[in-house]
Amino acid sequence: MALRITVIGTGYLGATHAAAMAELGFEVLGLDVVPEKIAMLSAGRVPMYEPGLEELLSRHVAGIEGSTGRLRFTDSWEQVAEFGDVHFVCVNTPQKHGEYACDMSYVDAAFSALAPLLTRPALVVGKSTVPVGSAARLARLLAERAPGDVELAWNPEFLREGFAVDDTLHPDRIVVGVESERAERTLREVYATPVAGGSPFVVTDFPTAELVKTAANSFLATKISFINAMAEVCEAADGDVVKLAEAIGHDERIGAKFLRAGIGFGGGCLPKDIRAFMARAGELGADQALTFLREVDSINMRRRGHMVELAREAVGGGSFLGKRVAVLGAAFKPDSDDVRDSPALNVAGQIHLQGGQVTVYDPKGMANARGLFPTLGYADSALAAVRGADVVLHLTEWREFRELDPAELGAAVTNRIVLDGRNALDPVKWREAGWVYRAMGRPRS
Template identity: 55%
Template structure:
């Protein structure tokens, strides 16, 4: 099929490359000429494993442009622009979605299908549909469920497909089935529903995951004052099949471009609908998450005080909000580093992929190219992103670099016994 993808940021670029991999002829459109130039050359303007390979291997049926008129012959158009948190508020900023639809509609051919993939407030599709239908096209909502670091696999082999369509719109369902024919043939579940339910699926999933993470971090707060071990606690309750072990890792909390802004936007939309009380708990989820960042700062400052001086260096290992990503949006690691710098502490940080983006966001933090350079002479070492190379560090080899030998494991990802045996004072969040 001929497909267009409007918006070639993280979601759009991955989706465009994935659709080409599935056999479609794809044109991606974005107003950012530098972004389009990078994608055309086979390089994604962000780090995501596997994306560059798809861009390069499928260049025969994948192209990128800044000219929206080049989508006119496409049968299906995906809208994949961002919905960041609005400046000065909690609601989603819908300017990019509105602009994408406004620019696309004049180029729609009769019978075309426009498919929203952006995460939007519930009610968006119903409000936009008349604009699309007036052009003789149809609208569907097909939420994305990408995990940063696994986006290629989640695009090609998702764990479910959700179609939000008007009641009785079998033609749109049939078109989407053609788009995803390879995926459906592999047995991927398909759920066909209304606009509102499809819009709620993504934000509900993110709200649930955020709640689960904040729940175990709330248990970590209790564990810290009782001498319990939150990691063992998570293992124990995770064996209950009703609960499960995934997303029960206590630590510095969640971040990134989705969970924090999505739960805030969800609350804001509920307030607009007059049912804000239904999501009041998400405010507590957010507060717990923010407290975990503050707790790491407290622990680092306390460790410096124990050594007799805050005029010292703290090493931060990890700046991205999660491994296999260069995304520092709402990153707990960056927040902690910046907070310590504000306290007058010299902070030296490193990350395998996020050094450049973090440097722009945190100019007061010194960026080191290697772990060894970051740790050298540091009074405290913080592990704030669970990159495999940090989990596998040899504490004995690093010990000579820092006489203090104090490590705070903000992700509970290190082998505590191994670090203590190498002479380090180890502190994990919620661990005795």
Template identity: 60%
Template sequence: MAGTPAPESGLTAQPATQAKAPRLTVMGTGCLAATHAVCMAVMGFEVLGVDTDLRKVESLNAGRVPFFEPGLAELLTRALESGRLRFTSDMAEAAEFGDVHFVCVGTPQQHGSAAADLRHVDNAVRELAPHLTRRALVVGKSTVPVGTAARLTGLLQRLAPAGSEVELAWNPEFLREGYAVEDTMRPDRLVFGVSSEWAETRLRAVFAPVIDQGTPVVVADLTTAELVKVAANSFLATKISYINAMAEVCEATGGDVTRLAEALAYDDRIGGRFLRPGLGFGGGCLPKDIRAFAHRAEELGVGQAVTFLHDVDAINKRRRTRTVDLVGDLADGNLQGMRVLALGAAFKPDSDDVRDAPALEVATALHRLGAHVTVVDPAAITNARRTHPELTYSTDALRAAAAGADVVVLLTEWDEFRHLDPHALGAVVTHRRIVDARHALDPGTWCAAGWEYHAPGRPRMLGTTRLMK
């Protein structure tokens, strides 16, 4: 699927035309790093991206984004053509070039543990520090356990020839995959974790185009800045799991969780955002971040304060199992040999990210139970095939993929799936039975087209008749 048109930034390039404008480096080339590097260059700064992976460096220098993010490819072309952006694998060159160095590498979950794996962050600092011979600011943007910034400050100043002239700050990111460009250009807030007025001044110079739009700035200590991101993700995960817990109650009682959520959303103290029931959250952030937060709290002796996060995680995982059960219900309890069309592989729409993707977990569970599963997705097929080669994949939801399907299950709410024609799809499937795991479809429209409709937390519907338990 082609990316959406790159938005006009609406931001001037004035800061970079001034003699004292800081030059920036960005460590990493993932979604956070590449988006940050590209957007800062578009805003007028001279930027050097850094990565040890030569293939990614070459790809970006050639104008190719190595992942799917709407609008980023167009901005990358603009930034490269401006001459303000390029990428390298030479850390010494980066140290000489930059005044402010952003660390934007990944912090995945450790194998066999809930803790965050900080090897990439530590390596970035270890490789950069020995080349820092003058005053500079190193800024962490990665999501890390509280206390990491203090530890890295000591490491940085011990290894850098400039010693205490090099400072560390923390500027947590709040990007949503699929909206990363917008969230970089127009964030809802900026958080500066700093230890000196000089560091704050440097960060204000870097983010001047964003601050000039009226974006709120929260200046805090390093510890608080580290906590902001994990606290925000934990709150969002809790809200998502809460409404999915209510879906379980509705399933047991015959209630309708969508009407329940609608009623709750009118309460200003609660609000409707992240209060949509469904398959739950996944991806490379929320799941691993809440687990790492709980793990770190236990290390600090305050684990009891966040024990609820274990329940949040368990509720989220249970939604995947329940979706498999719903598909089994529509298949009359026997999945062996059933042909299932799975709509979606990415953990969310407008992304090719399949890390901890609920869609793929459901699809593989159905496969293990004997179903013949065909997965379609506009962007994530390549990544999904790499991680789950046992499944069948297609890019056509209406023809080859849907032909003969016994059950359709909507797992990722891409717009093209939301707007599928139930009559056209019904003409090629064997049985008009659908599980809307994301509550993305209008049940009335599908039932009117002769489909048997089921969604987590809602009564089962057939045609225009509501099937009561």
């Protein structure tokens, strides 16, 4: 009999995972405690922007004409427990308010609600990013509270926003932390299609599986902050960080990815994951091993302040009062509407608080940006955003922005000054159109 799968938590991770499992041929039941989200997903719509996800969802949600009907959603824990052979827990693990540590309350609540209802053999699989040691504790919880023969496995997610569908269907690796051959066999059955397509299947213990995600994110954050530190040195030495990155990126031991200097990383994963990693290492008595991550975090946050100072210099070096500042970008990265810990919005907010008249435009993140920063100005297009601007800040590297006509924008601004916070625009094209082009870590001309 084919495995039946449930997905608990239908946010960014859960909705993508549920749709992908249906695409792989499984009967899937997704659970969420927010009725509005269940209604939206049941209609084949998603509450976030992720390329390809809505189409994938609509292909499988029951009740939609032409769909396979393999995917349904509910708010009933009893229904989930009765339905599933494999339960994927995909709830959020945010940073605790006022602390570096991870907030495990949603994970704990999910396990506590599910466990007493599991009366038959099942595998519960954690996908949320958690502090190392959590899996062992949650396995004990299942053993104590689940009436049936229930095991735990840990299967960290490695989704990149903007590429989540492909990352789920064609992952670059599948990591499973298990304690039995039965759990490993079950997960090999779940992931048989991507494994057959070449995805490596890495089997570990619980602690290693938990550490893989935080270690990977810490490495990526370190690489980004390294090139941003080099940008600071390049500015002091009149060097060019773009050429520096190109040169060292040819070294196969280093590689070119994540070597674009700019205003740093944000989003719902990297910042909070490296902070939670530091907090957990301290609890384990291994805090000295991760002290370098404090500087990684510091460099990252410093880049935002540096962009504010570049903007202040661009408008005359004094006050932002009475100055119009256009900000192109609100999402923390392109191909996403996610504005959590967005460097672009952080810069916009700082300038606004210092008296600047800030107008923001983003292709997909406007609604979320308005919700988070309602006092900023917003425009419906890049051209409208820059109208009358004393300086234009390019802060999210959307393709739309790279393809802008600098001559057309130049006719709308008060001063043709552009600050490229992502080193993604063509400086020659903008300078030929009469703009003063400045970018972080690059020569002034």
